[in-house]
Amino acid sequence: MDNTEELLPHEQPAPPRTDLWIASVFFIFGATAAWLALAMPRYADQKGEIYTAPGLVPGFYGIVIVLLSIWLGVRAIRQGALHARAEGPSATKPHDSVDLKLAIAAGLGLLFIVGLLGRMPFWLSSAIFVAAFTSTFEWQSGQPWPLRARRIGEAMLLGLTTGVCVMLVFEKVFYVRLP
Amino acid sequence: MLDSLGQLGSAFAGFMNPHTLFNVIWATFLGIVIGALPGLTATMGVALLTTLTFSMPHNEAIMVLICIYVGAIYGGSRSAILLNIPGTPASAASTLDGYPLARKGMAGRAMGISTSGSWLGTLFGILCLALLTPVLSEFALRFQSFEFFWIAVFGVVVAGTLAGGDPLKGYLAGFFGLWIATIGQEPYYNYQRYAFGFTDLAGGIGLLPALVGAYGVAEVLQAMRGPAVKAVVNKIDSIVPRIEDVLKYWRTIFRSGAIGVWIGILPGLGEDAAAWSSYAAARRASKEKDQFGKGSIEGLMAAETGEAASVPGAIIPVLTLALPGSAPAAVLMAAMMIHGLNPGPNLMLESPQFFYQIIAMLVIADMSKLIFGFILVRPLIKILLVPRERLMPVVFVLCVVGSFAITSRVFDIYVMLVFGLIGFVMRELKFNMAPLILGLVLGDLLEKNLTRGLVLSDGSLLPFFTRPVCAVLAALTIVSIVWSIPGVSERVRSLFRRPAAAGDKH
Numbered sequence: 001m002d003n004t005e006e007l008l009p010h011e012q013p014a015p016p017r018t019d020l021w022i023a024s025v026f027f028i029f030g031a032t033a034a035w036l037a038l039a040m041p042r043y044a045d046q047k048g049e050i051y052t053a054p055g056l057v058p059g060f061y062g063i064v065i066v067l068l069s070i071w072l073g074v075r076a077i078r079q080g081a082l083h084a085r086a087e088g089p090s091a092t093k094p095h096d097s098v099d100l101k102l103a104i105a106a107g108l109g110l111l112f113i114v115g116l117l118g119r120m121p122f123w124l125s126s127a128i129f130v131a132a133f134t135s136t137f138e139w140q141s142g143q144p145w146p147l148r149a150r151r152i153g154e155a156m157l158l159g160l161t162t163g164v165c166v167m168l169v170f171e172k173v174f175y176v177r178l179p
Numbered sequence: 180m181l182d183s184l185g186q187l188g189s190a191f192a193g194f195m196n197p198h199t200l201f202n203v204i205w206a207t208f209l210g211i212v213i214g215a216l217p218g219l220t221a222t223m224g225v226a227l228l229t230t231l232t233f234s235m236p237h238n239e240a241i242m243v244l245i246c247i248y249v250g251a252i253y254g255g256s257r258s259a260i261l262l263n264i265p266g267t268p269a270s271a272a273s274t275l276d277g278y279p280l281a282r283k284g285m286a287g288r289a290m291g292i293s294t295s296g297s298w299l300g301t302l303f304g305i306l307c308l309a310l311l312t313p314v315l316s317e318f319a320l321r322f323q324s325f326e327f328f329w330i331a332v333f334g335v336v337v338a339g340t341l342a343g344g345d346p347l348k349g350y351l352a353g354f355f356g357l358w359i360a361t362i363g364q365e366p367y368y369n370y371q372r373y374a375f376g377f378t379d380l381a382g383g384i385g386l387l388p389a390l391v392g393a394y395g396v397a398e399v400l401q402a403m404r405g406p407a408v409k410a411v412v413n414k415i416d417s418i419v420p421r422i423e424d425v426l427k428y429w430r431t432i433f434r435s436g437a438i439g440v441w442i443g444i445l446p447g448l449g450e451d452a453a454a455w456s457s458y459a460a461a462r463r464a465s466k467e468k469d470q471f472g473k474g475s476i477e478g479l480m481a482a483e484t485g486e487a488a489s490v491p492g493a494i495i496p497v498l499t500l501a502l503p504g505s506a507p508a509a510v511l512m513a514a515m516m517i518h519g520l521n522p523g524p525n526l527m528l529e530s531p532q533f534f535y536q537i538i539a540m541l542v543i544a545d546m547s548k549l550i551f552g553f554i555l556v557r558p559l560i561k562i563l564l565v566p567r568e569r570l571m572p573v574v575f576v577l578c579v580v581g582s583f584a585i586t587s588r589v590f591d592i593y594v595m596l597v598f599g600l601i602g603f604v605m606r607e608l609k610f611n612m613a614p615l616i617l618g619l620v621l622g623d624l625l626e627k628n629l630t631r632g633l634v635l636s637d638g639s640l641l642p643f644f645t646r647p648v649c650a651v652l653a654a655l656t657i658v659s660i661v662w663s664i665p666g667v668s669e670r671v672r673s674l675f676r677r678p679a680a681a682g683d684k685h
Contacts, residue, residue, distance in 0.1 A: 013345065014609040022608055026351055033358055036373065043368055051633035054370040057626045058361040061354050068351050075347070098404045105403040106600075109396070109575055113592055117579070126576045133572035137403075155569075162573050170580055175234045179583045179592065 016081035023073030026065055034062030101137070108133050122178040123163035131159030183535075190535035194543055199239065206243040207547040208555070210250020215258050215266045215559055218402030218567060219574060221251035221450070222394040222506040226387060227577050229514040230584040237518035238533070242540045244514055248507050249301060249544040252450050252490055253552070256293040256483055257559055260286055269450035272458045272482035279474035287416035287556075289479060294552030295420035296432065296480040300487030301545040303436030304443065308491040308498075309538050312527075315499040319524035324632035325642050327500075329652035331625035334502050336656050338447025338614040339663075346663035349614045352605065356618020357625065359384055366627060379590035386513050388582035388591040389598045389619055393612055394506065395578040396599025399571045401606070418556055428477050431461050435484035442485075443492020447613040449505035450486040450493075457485025491541055497522050498534065501624065506613060509620050517585065 014022075037059030042050065050056065108129065116125035134155035139148070170176040194200075206228070213224035224247045232240035255270030260277035273293060280289035322330075335357060339349025362373045363383025374380040425432070435457035442453040461481030462471045471478045493504030494511065501523035503509035515522050520530060527534055582595035602612055636642045643649055661667055 018608065022348075026355075033373075040370065040372065041368075049634075049638060051638055052367045052630055054365045054368060054372055057629065058358055058372060061358040061361065064354050065351065065358065068347065068354065072347055072351070102400060102404050105400060105571070108572075109399075110596070112575070113579065113596060117592070118589065126579075130572040130576060133575075134569050137568035138566075158569055158573075162576060166576060166580060170231065170584070174231050176230055176580070176584045177587050178580060179589065 016076045016079035019072055019076035019079075020081040023069045023076060026069035027073065030062045030065030030069055032062075034059050034066065037062055104136060105133075108136065117179050121167075123167040125163075126166060127156075127159040127163030129159070130162045131155045134158055186532060186535045187538060190532065190539040191542075193238070193536070194242065194539055199242065202239060202243050203246055203543055203547050206246035207250040207544060207551055210247035211254035211257070211548070211551055211555060212559070212562055213247065214251035214254025214270075215563055216565070216570065217258055217262070217264045217266055218398055218571065219251075220267050220394055220398055221248055221255075221269070222390065222510055223398060223574075223578075224248075224251045225507045225510040225514070226391045226395065227581040229387060229510060229517065230581040232514070233517070233584060237515075237520060238536050238540075240518055241511070241515065241520075241537070242543075244511055245537075245540045246544040246547065248511065249487075249490055249541065249548055250551070251507075252486055253293070253297045253483075253548050256297070257290065258563055260289045260293065261560060262563060267450070269454050269486045270482075271451060272454040272486075273479060275458070275472050276470075276475045276478040276482075279472070280476075280479065283474055285416060285474070287418040288421070288476075290418045290552070290556065291420035292424055292476055292479050293483045294418070294549065295425055296435075296483035297487040298545055298549045298552070299425070299432055300436050300439055300484035301490060301541065301548070303433070303484070304440050304488035304491030305538060305541045305545070307436075307440045307488075308495050308541070312495055312498050312534060315495065316524050316527040319499050320528075322524065322648065323646075324628040324635060325646050326648045326652070328625060328628040328632055328643065329649050329656065330500055330502055331621040331628065333652050333656050333659075334446035334621050335614060335618050335625075336659050337445060338617045339611075340659040341445065341448055341452070344609060344611045348608075348610045350660075352610050352612070353614035353618045356615040356620075357622045358618075359389075360619050360622020361626065367630065379588065382588075382590075384594055384619070385582075385586060385588075385591050386619060387510070387517075387585055388594040390506070390510055390513070390616065391578050391582045392595035392598025392600075393602035393616060395574065395581070396595060397602030397606065397612075399575050399578070400599065400603045402567050402571055418553060424476055424480070428480050431464075431477050431481050432484050434460055434464070435481040436488040439485035439488025440492035440495075443489030443504045443508075444495050446496065446502050446504060447506075447617040448489075449613060450489045450507075453489035453492070454482045454486035458482045494537065494541075498526055498537065499524060503617070503620060506616055509616055512620070 037055035040053065040055030040059075042053040042055075112125065112129040116128060119125070131152075132155075135152050138151045138155065143151075167178065171178055194203075209228075210221075210224060213219045214221060225244050228244055228247050229240075232243050235243070251267060252269055255266035255268075256273045256277060258264050258266035259270040259273040260281050263274050263278040265271040265274055277289045277293065280286065280292075335353040336350065339353045340346045360383075363381055364371055371381040438457045438460055439453040442448050442456055443450075458471075458478055458481050461477055462468060465471065465475075465477055467475060467477060470476075489505065490507075493508035496502040496504050497508050497512045497515070501512065503512050512522050520526065520533065578595060578599075579592055582591045583589070585591070601615075605612065605615070632643060633639075644653055662671075
């Protein structure tokens with residue numbers, strides 16, 4: 001295989017059906033953006049010209065997005081998106097464990113921002129988040145408890161170190177405000 | 180000429196103090212570590228450090244960011260060679276030959292080649308920056324709103340066409356980015372577009388939180404789904420670069436440097452495109468083609484030189500046109516604006532000494548990178564093996580700090596989160612992020628210049644197509660779009676291809 005022709009991950013094409021879904025989403029988005037832009041005032045009573053109207057430019061973008069999404073949709077249909085087994089070269093089965101890891105990582109991040117930030121000093125909230133994140137991902141079923149306790153201890157130490165260092169470096173050394 | 184040399188000397192002298200040199204040392208080290216660690220990128224590093232340097236004087240702050248940028252682009256080669264995993268997207272080309280060299284017991288030599296190629300590439304890029312920036316700035320001073328409008332459009336369209344992947348998705352991402360830039364108060368009547376009554380939305384979407392989200396949070400999510408890294412190389416031979424390698428491949432170095440600078444100048448393409456293009460060109464011209472992909476010294480040298488030369492190359496349009504040549508350059512441009520600098524053609528008029536300071540900063544960062552290239556081998560192997568379960572939450576905390584600190588709005592943290600999700604999902608759906616970011620960066624420039632141009636021309640679109648530079652940019656934009664239509668480029672190429680003569684062999 002010629003390595004210079006090897007595609008980078010984002011260059012590998014998505015399955016046609018996925019492209020059709022993308023086109024649909026962007027079509028709805030673009031149409032909504034254009035419709036909202038058309039509803040914006042034109043300030044004609046203040047002698048505003050059409051080209052200074054607030055909705056002109058975003059409306060134009062909305063229309064372009066609609067046209068591009070139609071192009072993508074038509075292309076996807078031509079590639080067989082509407083057929084029963086419309087799978088492209090990069091279609092892979094999702095791995096449950098990978099998706100779970102992602103969901104947990106995203107969930108913990110969200111909990112940190114929504115649940116912890118602002119309710120306690122930043123160093124403490126970040127320490128709790130780092131410790132919880134590390135403990136969760138280093139948790140292995142069947143691990144003996146002494147090892148598990150050690151991992152949790154290391155996670156707590158990492159969390160505390162992170163919280164204190166971030167606070168010291170950002171607030172005290174560089175005078176940056178923390179959340 | 181003498182005056183210029185004097186100003187350059189003065190710029191260097193201004194940085195030769197213990198405080199600045201200390202900043203150079205830790206910033207370059209941090210940049211190399213950021214670049215080396217898979218899951219962290221140069222863009223993320225520059226964005227996070229923009230926050231850290233917020234209270235510094237502007238020349239110190241930009242110096243730190245340039246050291247991070249230069250170090251991070253170089254650092255990616257370390258994990259590429261030792262782990263077969265590129266530390267940054269720009270180092271993907273380095274894995275092809277760097278890792279095979281390491282497997283053959285020549286990891287040290289590979290690192291020596293990457294260090295020398297990277298050092299020489301950045302020097303070549305700095306030379307081009309020093310020569311081209313004044314010329315381009317002078318030329319750009321004649322630009323009016325009509326030209327700047329087309330520069331913004333051209334930037335977004337070219338990023339969509341050339342950044343790799345599906346151009347159609349590139350245009351969608353670009354126009355999506357342009358649309359996002361319209362959220363908030365518009366400049367003429369202060370009407371709050373798409374704010375739906377929320378005061379925070381009326382303030383618009385901050386560029387830095389969006390960048391931190393798209394390149395920070397999205398990378399954290401990506402990193403958490405990947406397998407654990409293992410060092411496959413334990414023995415390191417001598418890392419001192421061999422002069423004969425440099426002398427033997429001097430043509431490759433020059434060619435890769437030129438390609439790197441050119442690709443750096445083109446908006447949105449970035450260091451990875453520079454590395455791949457340099458690699459491909461070296462392979463085409465090489466007498467040792469069969470070695471490429473199996474441990475070719477020339478291949479590794481080409482990739483490293485090209486990506487390093489693109490760093491100063493990407494800064495050239497920032498200084499002259501306020502048009503970032505890459506994602507880290509976009510963050511650097513945002514940082515310059517935060518520090519009160521006005522990137523664009525007027526920069527050379529308002530702050531002429533800054534141009535010389537940029538050259539001095541790049542040279543100092545390059546020399547610092549060279550020194551660290553020799554001494555930072557075994558410590559870096561240990562750093563590279565830090566489990567991502569421990570590293571990624573720390574990175575996420577830094578992303579939160581980075582997005583909050585500039586304007587102290589909690590809303591910006593939510594912007595970071597949303598853009599992290601958008602960035603992750605779009606990458607999964609095979610979108611390139613560069614056009615989206617460029618749209619976000621250039622949206623304001625595009626709209627202001629479009630409206631101003633229409634006011635100047637009393638609503639007429641004619642000047643947008645008849646002024647000479649506008650006509651050229653418009654033509655290039657249209658050609659880029661037409662070229663991306665499937666089949667068009669092949670048909671045009673076939674017109675220029677010679678028909679194969681009888682008896683010709685492949």
